[in-house]
Amino acid sequence: MITFTLTMLLTFCVMEGITWFTHKYVMHGFLWYLHQDHHQPNGRIFEKNDAFFLIFAIPSWLCIMLGLQHQDYIVAAIGFGIALYGLAYFIIHEVIIHQRIKWFSRSNNKYIRAIRWAHKMHHKHLNKEEGESFGMLIVAKKYWDKIKRDDIFKVIK
Secondary structure (H helix, E strand, C coil): CHHHHHHHHHHHHHHHHHHHHHHHHHHHHHCHHHHHHHHCCCCCCCCHHHHHHHHHHHHHHHHHHHHHHCCCHHHHHHHHHHHHHHHHHHHHHHHHHCCCCCCCCCCCCHHHHHHHHHHHHHHCCCCCCCCCCCCCCCCCHHHHHHHHHHHHHHHHC
């Protein structure tokens, strides 16, 4: 059970790097046509960008299903780690950042503010070139610094 849990958590952590790479080189590369409507919204409820859910969900599902069928719990743990990251991504990206689903009101939490600012800086680029902040859960120091400056400015004000 400990190996299963560690494998699942390691997979969850590795997914941040995979997401960064996929976002920078695939979504802002050869699959831009699927991601473009996320940067240039068209007002529709669903975006072509939502197809990336399947791109990540299918390997997760296959690992879970085949791992459990063949009693290869390491493979199943990898699938559950991918799924767990997908859940975190959904909550952070869709619910907290873009508020496509309104479960929570705006948070004053510093991590949430930093992640929202990083994502805002990512979205200031309407085209696939010259992007920044391609990750989801790890926030670069410059965004944390911006939040600290904002807090200092509020105190001074």
